[in-house]
Amino acid sequence: MNEAGAWTDERVELLKKLWSDGLSASQIAAELGNVTRNAVIGKVHRLGLSGRAKSAAQPAAPRNAAPRKAPTRSPSHPMASPVAHATRGANALAPNFAPEAEVEAAPLPSDDVVIPFSERVTIMDLREYMCRWPMGDPTSPDFRFCGARSQTGLPYCAHHSRIAYQPAADRRRDRSKARA
Structure with missing residues (x-):
């Protein structure tokens, strides 16, 4: 801080x-002169003065005291519907679970499906277009990948996709069994 804006004892007392x-902070900076708002804020924090309450003499008045006009027509924005408001702001990622219906899930395939060694690939x-399901120990020379025809857009064949991608309802059901 320059000489003119130095924090003398008198200036610190006036700041307090x-x-x-x-x-x-802006008003204090103007009152003190030759000091910025940020310098005032920094000094306030260094002095440990930051946790003041608003005085009762300064009621919180809205910035724009003019009454708002009622809209002449309803908004045409797609988010204007009452249902859409549930997906805005902090509620956008909130889980919205529908009650689970008891659905008979297909049995999961066993892990012991035998894939001939000749079909496996390095x-x-x-x-x-080949299934990338790893088979064996990656540190051994016999390590291979499944190599069967993969499903379109997925890295695995139909069998390994059923193992890798469980439906969300099954995952929730398995988690609730683990807690019990």
Whole structure:
């Protein structure tokens, strides 16, 4: 801080008085002169003065005291419907679970499906349309990938997709069994 804006004992006392009177940092900076609003804020924090309450003399008045006009027509924005408001703001990611209906799920395939070793492929032989399900220990020389025809848009064949991608309802059901 320059010489003109140095924090002398008198300036610090005036800062404390103005701060306790409820003046803003900008108002205090203007009152002190040769000091910025940010310098006032920094000094207030260093002095430990930051937790003041608003004084009763300054009622919180709205910035625009003019009454708002009623809209002449309803808004045409798609988010204007009452149902859409549930998906805005903090509620956008809130879970909205529908009651679960008891659905008979297809039995999960067993992990012991035998894929002939001749159909398994190494990383060098793996192609875009092949299943990438790892088989065996990656540190052993016998490590291979499934190599069967993968489903469109997925990295795995139908069998390995059923293992890798469980329906959300099944995952919730399994989690509730684990807690019991």
